[in-house]
Each structure stands twice: as C-alpha cells, then as structure tokens.
Amino acid sequence: MLTGYIDGLGLVFQLGTLLAIAGGTFLGIIMGVLPGLTSAMAIALLLPVTFGMPPVMGIGMLLGTLCGAGASGSIPAILLNIPGTPSSVATTFDGFPMAQKGEAGRALGLAIVASFFGGVASMVVLSLLAPPIAEFALRFGAAEYFSLSIFGLVIIASVAGKSLLKGLIAGLIGFFCSTIGTDPIAGVDRFTFGQLSLLTGINLLPALIGLFAVSQVLKDAFEYDPSNKLQNSPHKVDIARPRFIETLRNWRALLVGIVSGSVVGPVPGAGGSIASLVAYDQARRFSKTPEKFGKGHGAGIVSVESANNALLGGALIPTLALGIPGEAATAVLLGGLMIQGVTPGPMLFESQSGIIYGIFLAYLVANFFMLIIMCLGIKLFVRVLLVPRKQLISAIIVFCFIGVYGVDGDVFNLYIMLAFGLLGYFLNRYGFGTAPVILGLILGPIAESNLRRGLQTFGGDWTPFFTRPISVTFLVIACGLLALTLWQNYRTRQQDAAPDAA
Amino acid sequence: MKKLALSLSVATAMMASAGAFAEYPEQNIDMIVPFSAGGGNDTFVRALQPLLEEKLDTNLVIRNISGGGGAVGLTRAQASDSDGYTLAAASNALLTLEALGNVDFTYEDFDFVAKILEEPYVIAVGEDSEYADLDAMVEAAKEGTSVQVGVSGVGSSAHIAAVAFADTAEVDFNFIPYPGGSETISAAMGGHVDAVVLGGAELRSALESGRLKALGMSYAERSESLPDVPTFQEEGYNLSLTVWRGIAGPDGLPEEAKEAWVNAIKEIVDEGSFEETASNLGLDIVPLYGDELEAFIAESAEVMKDSAGDLAAK
Numbered sequence: 001m002l003t004g005y006i007d008g009l010g011l012v013f014q015l016g017t018l019l020a021i022a023g024g025t026f027l028g029i030i031m032g033v034l035p036g037l038t039s040a041m042a043i044a045l046l047l048p049v050t051f052g053m054p055p056v057m058g059i060g061m062l063l064g065t066l067c068g069a070g071a072s073g074s075i076p077a078i079l080l081n082i083p084g085t086p087s088s089v090a091t092t093f094d095g096f097p098m099a100q101k102g103e104a105g106r107a108l109g110l111a112i113v114a115s116f117f118g119g120v121a122s123m124v125v126l127s128l129l130a131p132p133i134a135e136f137a138l139r140f141g142a143a144e145y146f147s148l149s150i151f152g153l154v155i156i157a158s159v160a161g162k163s164l165l166k167g168l169i170a171g172l173i174g175f176f177c178s179t180i181g182t183d184p185i186a187g188v189d190r191f192t193f194g195q196l197s198l199l200t201g202i203n204l205l206p207a208l209i210g211l212f213a214v215s216q217v218l219k220d221a222f223e224y225d226p227s228n229k230l231q232n233s234p235h236k237v238d239i240a241r242p243r244f245i246e247t248l249r250n251w252r253a254l255l256v257g258i259v260s261g262s263v264v265g266p267v268p269g270a271g272g273s274i275a276s277l278v279a280y281d282q283a284r285r286f287s288k289t290p291e292k293f294g295k296g297h298g299a300g301i302v303s304v305e306s307a308n309n310a311l312l313g314g315a316l317i318p319t320l321a322l323g324i325p326g327e328a329a330t331a332v333l334l335g336g337l338m339i340q341g342v343t344p345g346p347m348l349f350e351s352q353s354g355i356i357y358g359i360f361l362a363y364l365v366a367n368f369f370m371l372i373i374m375c376l377g378i379k380l381f382v383r384v385l386l387v388p389r390k391q392l393i394s395a396i397i398v399f400c401f402i403g404v405y406g407v408d409g410d411v412f413n414l415y416i417m418l419a420f421g422l423l424g425y426f427l428n429r430y431g432f433g434t435a436p437v438i439l440g441l442i443l444g445p446i447a448e449s450n451l452r453r454g455l456q457t458f459g460g461d462w463t464p465f466f467t468r469p470i471s472v473t474f475l476v477i478a479c480g481l482l483a484l485t486l487w488q489n490y491r492t493r494q495q496d497a498a499p500d501a502a
Numbered sequence: 503m504k505k506l507a508l509s510l511s512v513a514t515a516m517m518a519s520a521g522a523f524a525e526y527p528e529q530n531i532d533m534i535v536p537f538s539a540g541g542g543n544d545t546f547v548r549a550l551q552p553l554l555e556e557k558l559d560t561n562l563v564i565r566n567i568s569g570g571g572g573a574v575g576l577t578r579a580q581a582s583d584s585d586g587y588t589l590a591a592a593s594n595a596l597l598t599l600e601a602l603g604n605v606d607f608t609y610e611d612f613d614f615v616a617k618i619l620e621e622p623y624v625i626a627v628g629e630d631s632e633y634a635d636l637d638a639m640v641e642a643a644k645e646g647t648s649v650q651v652g653v654s655g656v657g658s659s660a661h662i663a664a665v666a667f668a669d670t671a672e673v674d675f676n677f678i679p680y681p682g683g684s685e686t687i688s689a690a691m692g693g694h695v696d697a698v699v700l701g702g703a704e705l706r707s708a709l710e711s712g713r714l715k716a717l718g719m720s721y722a723e724r725s726e727s728l729p730d731v732p733t734f735q736e737e738g739y740n741l742s743l744t745v746w747r748g749i750a751g752p753d754g755l756p757e758e759a760k761e762a763w764v765n766a767i768k769e770i771v772d773e774g775s776f777e778e779t780a781s782n783l784g785l786d787i788v789p790l791y792g793d794e795l796e797a798f799i800a801e802s803a804e805v806m807k808d809s810a811g812d813l814a815a816k
Contacts, residue, residue, distance in 0.1 A: 044539030044566070047548045051779070141694035182571070185679055187602075187656035196577060199570035199604065268688055322691065323707030324684045328538060331684070335545035338706070341782045345711030408538065409567040410574055445681075453678055457650055457694065 005361070007354025011056040012361040020053065021362055024061035025369040028068025029377070033076055035084045035209050035396075036403015039069030040328035047336050055340040055355055060362030062336050066329055067366040070312045071115035071374060074305055075381050078107045080396060082213040086204060087308050089438055090280040092212065093159070094293065094300030101296055104382045105240030110298050111305040112374045113247040114254060118306030119367035121258040122265070122313025126320075127360045131349060133314075134321035137266045142454030143465045147474035148267065149447040152274045152439065154478045155281045157485045159435040164489060170432040173423075174440020177202050184449035185456065197412035206404045206417040207441055211434040213400050214421025217393045219428065224390070240378045242371075246298060253283040253299035257306030265314020268326040274442065275314070279307030285484075313363070320344050320359070526586055526759045527560040533749075534590040536575025538568040542703060543591045546619055546747050549779050550770070557766035571595060571655065573605050580607045584752040586759025589615065592750035594659035597803045601810030602657050609803050613755040615763045617748035617790040617798065618771075619780060621702040622719035623663040624731065625651075628690050629713055631697070636671075636718045636737045639697060643673040651675040652686040652695035654704075659806070663720060663743050664699035666809040667734065670741040690714055701745045702728060706784035720744065727784055743805060747785075748795075764791045 011017065024046065031042040042065045050058030073088040078095030091111065098107040125133070140148070156171040157164055180191040181201025192198040247254060260279035283303030284293045293300050315326040323344035325331040337344055348356050384392070404417045424434045458464045466472050535544045544566060551562050567575035572595040579590035592614065599605045625636065633639040643649045653661040656679040668675050678695055680686040683704040690698045691713050698705075698714070702725070708714040709728070716731040722742040724733060734741045749763060770776050771789050780787050790798055 040539050041566075044544065044548065047545075048551045051549070051552065138688055138692035141689065141692060182656065184656060184681065187679070196570045196573045196605070199573055200568070203569070268684055318688070322688065322713070323711075324688045324691075326684075331541075332539050332544075335548075335783075338783050339545070339549055339779055341778070343707045343710055343782075345707045345713070347711055408569055408574070409565050410569050412569075412574075449681070453680075456676065456678055459648060 004357040008357030008361045011358035017057040020057045020061040021064040021366050022369045024064030025068040025366050028065035029072040032069035032072030035082050039066050040332050043332040056358035062333050063363045064366040067370050070309050071370050074111040079384050081216050087276045090276045090304040094297050097296035103238050105238040108378050109243035110301045113242050113244050114302040114305035115309040116371040118309035122310040123364045125262045126313045130317045130321045133266050133317050137318050142450040143468045143471040145450040147471040149443045151474040151478040152443045154481045155277050156436045166432045167436045171436035171440040174437035175444040178441050178444025185452045205407050206413040207420045209400050210417040210420025211424035215424030217397050218425040220393050240382045242375050250299045250302040253303035254306050256283045257303040258310045261307035261310025262314045265311030266317040268324050275311040276304045276307045279303045526762045530561040530563050532588045533562050533564050534575050534579045535566045536572035539566050547591045553770045573599050580611050580752050584754040586756050589751040593747045597806045598659045601806040611753050612750045613753050614795050615749040615760050616767050617746050619747045619785040620744045620788040621785050622721045624702050624705050624716045624719045625699050626714040626716045627697045640671045648676045650695040652678050652689050652698040654683045654686045660699050662809045670739045703784035
C-alpha cells in the first residue's frame with residue numbers, strides 16, 4: 001500500500017498533472033457558481049480534452065471539476081439565496097440570513113473551510129474503507145430505499161420553518177409534482193397532457209431554480225420601491241476571509257456533516273441530494289443551540305458544506321469500487337474512466353499500477369486547489385453584493401434562463417422554471433416555504449418506485465419492509481425523530497404560552 | 503491592378519477546386535444527443551468528437567437535448583432542416599420510442615448516415631446465482647418460480663429485448679424496472695433481483711470483476727469482447743438483437759453530406775484510432791452504411807415493434 005502511494009505520488013506530482021487538476025478545479029468552481037450549470041455538464045465538456053492525457057492526469061482534471069463545483073455551489077446559495085444544485089439547498093437556510101445581516105464574508109469563509117475539511121475527510125474514508133462501504137451500499141434493495149426516503153421525509157419537519165402543517169402541505173405539493181411523467185413501474189403516462197418534455201417528469205433543476213431564484217427575484221421586484229433609497233443601496237459586506245478557527249469550533253456540526261456525507265453519499269441514486277439535508281437536520285439535533293439554526297448560524301453552514309464535499313468522496317466509492325455511479329456527475333466521470341482504460345471494480349483497488357492511489361491523491365490535491373482558489377476569490381465573490389439590487393436581479397434572471405435552457409436545451413424547462421417561480425413566490429409569501437417542495441420532488445420518486453418495486457419483488461407481501469434489518473432501522477429512527485420533533489414543538493409552544501399566562 | 507486581378511482569379515480557382523470535392527461542411531455541425539451527459543450515446547459521440555472534427559475539418563457542437571427517454575431530442579432532430587448541419591446520435595431508443603407509440607415520428611422520417619458501434623444485450627446473474635445457464639433460468643420460470651429480472655427503465659430497449667427473450671423462451675419473467683443501468687446492476691450485485699438484461703458495455707466492469715456472470719447474449723455470433731459468453735441461438739433460443747449506435751439526420755439529407763460523413767467514419771475505422779477507446783468502453787466497431795444499413799434498421803424496427811406490442815398488452 002505504501003509503495004502504491006509512492007507510485008501514485010509520482011503520477012500526481014508532475015507539472016502537467018497539477019496544472020490539469022488546477023484547471024479542472026477552476027472550471028468546476030465557475031460552473032458551480034452559475035445557476036443551472038452542473039458539475040455533470042462541466043465534466044462532459046472536459047471529457048474529450050482528457051482523452052489524450054495519461055489516466056491520472058485526465059481523471060485528476062475531472063475530479064478537480066467535481067470538487068470545485070461541489071464547493072462553489074455555496075456561493076450563490078449564500079449571497080443570493082439561489083442553490084445551484086439540490087445539495088446546496090440547505091446552505092441557503094443559514095447562509096442567506098447571514099449575508100443579509102452583513103456577514104456574507106463570514107458565511108463564505110465558513111463554507112469554504114468546511115468544504116475543504118469535508119473533502120479531505122471523505123478522501124481518507126474513500127482510500128481506507130471504499131470496498132466495505134461499497135458492499136454495504138449494495139445491501140440497499142427496494143425496501144431499504146423506501147425506508148431511507150421515509151427517513152428523509154421526516155426532515156421536512158425540520159426544514160418546515162414555523163408551521164409543521166404548512167411544511168407538510170408544501171412537501172405534498174412536491175410529492176404530487178413528482179408523480180408527473182411516465183410511471184416508473186408500469187410505464188403509463190401520468191399528467192403529461194401529450195407534452196413530450198413531461199414524459200420523464202419534472203426536471204429537478206428548473207424546479208429548483210424556479211422555487212429559489214425566480215421566486216426571490218419576483219419578491220424583490222414586487223417589493224421594489226424606487227423612493228426607498230435604503231433598498232437600492234448596496235448591502236453591507238464584512239471582511240471576507242477563510243474561517244479556519246470558527247469552523248473547527250463548530251466541530252460537532254463538522255463531524256456530523258462529514259459522517260452524513262460519507263454514509264449517505266455512497267447510496268446510489270438517493271445519497272447525493274439528501275445527504276446535506278440529513279446533515280443539517282442532525283447538526284441541529286446535536287446542537288446545544290438548535291433555536292439559532294435557520295437565522296444565520298455558523299454551525300448550519302458548516303454541517304451542510306462539509307457534508308456536501310464529503311458526499312462527493314462518498315459518491316466516488318461505488319463508482320470506483322463497483323462501477324456504479326450514484327448520480328449524473330459520477331456517471332460522466334465513469335465514462336471518462338472507462339475511455340481511459342481504467343475499469344472500475346474491486347480489481348482496481350488490488351491492481352499494482354498505482355492508478356487508484358494516483359486518483360486518491362489527485363482528489364486530495366484538488367481539494368487543496370479548491371481551498372486556494374476559493375480563498376483567493378472570496379473577496380471578489382462578496383463584491384457581488386455591492387451591485388445595486390436593481391441591476392443584480394436582472395442579471396440573476398438572465399443567468400437563470402441561460403442555465404435552465406442549458407440543462408437539456410429544451411424550452412419547456414423554462415416554462416417549468418417560471419411556473420415554479422410563481423409557486424415559490426406564493427409559498428414563501430404565505431409561510432409555506434420552498435425547501436419542502438424540493439424534498440418532496442426528490443424523495444417522491446424514490447419512495448413511490450421503491451415501494452412498488454419492493455411489493456413486486458416480494459410478491460405483494462409488505463412485511464419485508466419491517467423485517468429487513470436496514471429497512472426497519474431507518475423506519476424506527478424516522479418514527480423516533482418524528483416523535484421527538486412533535487414533542488419539541490409541543491414544548492416550545494408551552495414555553496411560549498407560559499409567560500403569557502403568568 | 504493586374505496583380506490583384508490575378509490573385510483574385512487564383513483565389514476563385516482555388517475555391518472552385520476546393521468546392522468540387524469538399525463543399526460540405528461549410529459551417530459547424532450540430533449534433534443532438536437525445537440523452538443527458540453521461541449516457542451511452544453521449545459518451546460515444548464525445549469519444550468520436552475529436553476524430554470526426556479532424557476528418558470533417560469543422561466543429562461538432564454537441565447538444566444534449568434530453569427528456570422523454572430520447573423523445574424530445576429526436577423529435578427536434580427530425581423536425582430540423584435536412585441540410586446536413588443538424589444530426590443526431592441515434593440508437594435503438596429511436597425504434598423503441600416509435601414502437602411504444604410515444605412519438606409522432608417513425609424511423610422512415612430519418613435518414614440514417616451510419617451505424618458505427620454495436621454491443622449485445624446480455625442476460626447476467628449474480629455471482630452466487632443458482633442459475634448456471636439460460637436453460638436453468640427458463641426451467642425455473644416454467645415451473646412457476648417468480649424469476650425476477652431487472653431492466654433499466656420501463657419501456658427501454660433493454661426492457662423490450664428482455665420481453666423478446668421471454669417470448670422466444672415462452673415463459674413469463676417478473677420484470678422489475680429500475681431507473682437506469684447502474685441501479686439495475688447494483689440490484690443484481692446485492693441479490694435483490696435474480697437476473698438483469700442490459701447492454702454489454704454497461705455490464706462490462708461488473709462482468710470483469712466477476713460480481714455478475716453472463717449467461718447469454720443477443721448477437722448472432724460470439725463477440726470478441728465477451729468470448730466466453732454463449733449466444734442465445736447457441737443455447738437454443740432463436741433471437742438475435744443488437745444495441746447499435748450511429749448517426750442519423752432528418753429524412754432527405756443531401757448526398758454530399760452523407761458521403762462526407764461516411765468517408766470520415768470509414769477513415770477513422772480504417773486507421774484504427776478509435777479501436778482502443780471502443781474496446782475500453784466495451785463496444786464493438788461494426789460499421790454499416792447505405793442500403794445495408796436501411797435493411798438492418800427496418801429489420802430491427804420490426805422486432806422491436808412485435809415485442810413492444812407484447813409489453814403494452816401486459
């Protein structure tokens with residue numbers, strides 16, 4: 001193993017390879033910042049460039065892109081309340097309030113350092129434990145996926161804001177929207193009204209951008225008052241620098257983030273989008289000051305961002321150890337690996353070529369480049385807030401259109417974005433919140449298709465959902481958390497009521 | 503003045519002579535990939551992109567227009583001008599979409615330029631499976647055991663191929679659709695389904711690592727990429743199908759455009775510069791052009807239609 005790492009070092013520490021990783025990271029950061037442009041797209045664009053390169057150089061470049069995009073998604077989430085990907089939805093919960101308080105620099109500083117720690121930790125997990133974790137992920141069958149999604153749904157209670165009922169309603173709206181499209185098991189069209197673009201259902205990205213970005217723009221536009229000078233003046237901005245010490249002081253949140261990202265991330269198809277939400281939810285439960293979450297609390301950002309980059313390492317586990325990519329970005333990466341002649345699988349870890357160690361080290365190096373580039377850029381990023389609101393929202397809406405059109409080159413996605421923008425505006429206005437809708441959209445298909453797939457495999461018998469160990473564990477935890485939430489809600493209400501009575 | 507006139511005439515002559523054998527392409531060519539980045543169609547086009555750009559001496563602009571399992575992108579490609587500047591990465595999906603009645607086009611609305619790559623459909627089982635060969639699996643199903651067969655995507659070409667196999671073997675399998683190839687493979691590795699039907703390329707790493715073992719594949723003859731796997735026909739099931747990938751455009755493409763593409767692809771195939779990439783991806787280079795290609799497409803469309811009819815009836 002040691003000789004493997006020495007060989008790997010030789011492969012990574014060459015000028016060309018380092019430059020390729022740095023270039024990939026830089027491109028990833030840019031793609032992550034722009035709403036709608038995803039790391040999957042960035043990697044696909046780079047694929048042809050990497051063909052001529054030696055494996056570690058080419059793969060290092062792609063890993064850099066993955067790492068950069070994973071970290072920089074926090075920037076629009078914090079500054080503008082626009083999560084570029086589902087996994088940075090939870091970054092907006094505390095990041096945006098912090099930016100509004102004039103602490104955008106602090107929020108970004110925390111996010112960058114937490115991303116870095118998350119990425120490095122996941123690399124360590126990846127290099128030491130990839131094969132056993134991959135085996136564990138394989139034990140997820142239909143029943144386990146279903147229970148995992150139920151576990152995820154409990155988080156709705158956590159992100160629901162003030163009213164649990166309104167949060168659930170918003171979650172159900174998301175759930176309903178997820179039933180649009182071809183039925184995942186029977187293949188029948190549902191609610192498509194003959195619209196080809198709806199056959200594969202509502203695309204997550206346009207919905208996400210609509211719910212968060214467009215709704216925010218609408219709100220700003222409706223509330224805009226030309227006579228109000230304060231509104232048109234730029235935001236306050238604090239000193240922007242990386243916050244190492246404050247991140248480490250939030251060690252609980254950091255640890256929760258890393259663990260959630262590394263454990264939930266490797267589950268193919270489900271992990272990517274919910275790992276960061278799980279992290280946020282758990283960080284709040286483990287926190288001594290849960291009431292501060294959602295109002296601009298550093299621990300919230302640390303938990304989400306460390307989970308975000310830890311889950312990238314997590315998602316690489318089944319990709320490298322089994323050749324099973326968890327989501328789009330690792331799927332494109334897998335294509336890149338295969339073209340390079342690197343066949344993923346247990347053999348990759350046993351082979352003597354040093355390539356796998358080169359890949360680990362390249363990912364580690366990519367995290368350092370990410371840290372350096374983001375630290376250099378942080379002062380530039382916060383300047384976005386110095387742009388007057390009026391100009392800023394016009395620029396945002398342009399980027400939304402470009403990004404969403406770019407996803408599939410399908411104009412219909414723009415209509416979806418606008419529809420969800422309107423929906424989001426009203427949901428926010430009447431206190432329902434938009435995060436539960438996204439959760440419903442993400443978890444709905446996982447819950448539905450796996451329930452039905454499970455019933456089909458078990459021949460109509462529903463007991464395996466409660467007898468399979470992993471499945472029942474998730475269900476029990478979900479019930480426990482739900483009970484805890486209800487009890488806590490009851491307590492706070494009583495505490496609120498008590499002073500009035502006295 | 504004279505000099506200018508001379509250089510002008512020389513220039514015109516050069517342009518004319520260049521035009522005589524290479525008018526097409528004069529501008530960038532849009533290549534619609536009807537799936538999102540990372541799918542089999544996307545990877546194959548991107549792998550060919552640098553080689554094609556060199557041979558055609560123009561830029562290929564790859565546009566991922568996904569949605570509707572390829573329906574949106576292919577509909578767009580079919581409706582675009584047939585000037586040879588908008589082409590699409592075509593595959594079996596084009597035929598299955600038609601067979602399932604999800605789209606307004608038929609394969610006859612397309613002009614097929616070339617078929618480049620093929621891979622077999624492979625039936626594979628987990629490493630500890632009780633089924634040693636196809637017969638054992640078919641026997642079990644005949645005796646009433648519910649044999650769970652995972653397929654990638656409801657109504658996908660692999661799903662239809664799986665139905666076609668079940669029809670040929672005259673048995674019913676319990677088909678379990680998964681959203682994509684990777685979910686299907688992980689279900690088989692984890693023992694959540696008994697078998698899977700997938701394209702050979704997707705299964706490549708799982709088969710190489712021994713986590714899954716192939717029982718049979720759908721080529722008419724054994725393939726170089728899977729030399730130890732018997733064909734369905736060897737095992738006594740009269741069915742041969744292939745997953746193919748190629749280039750198509752809207753009906754009525756100009757002859758010179760088709761010719762330029764066919765020549766470019768022929769050169770790439772002859773030079774062998776694509777061979778290693780293809781074999782790394784688990785694909786076989788089996789080029790086909792012109793009339794033979796048309797006959798091949800028509801035949802595949804027929805098989806797909808029959809099986810899709812059965813799928814819809816169930």
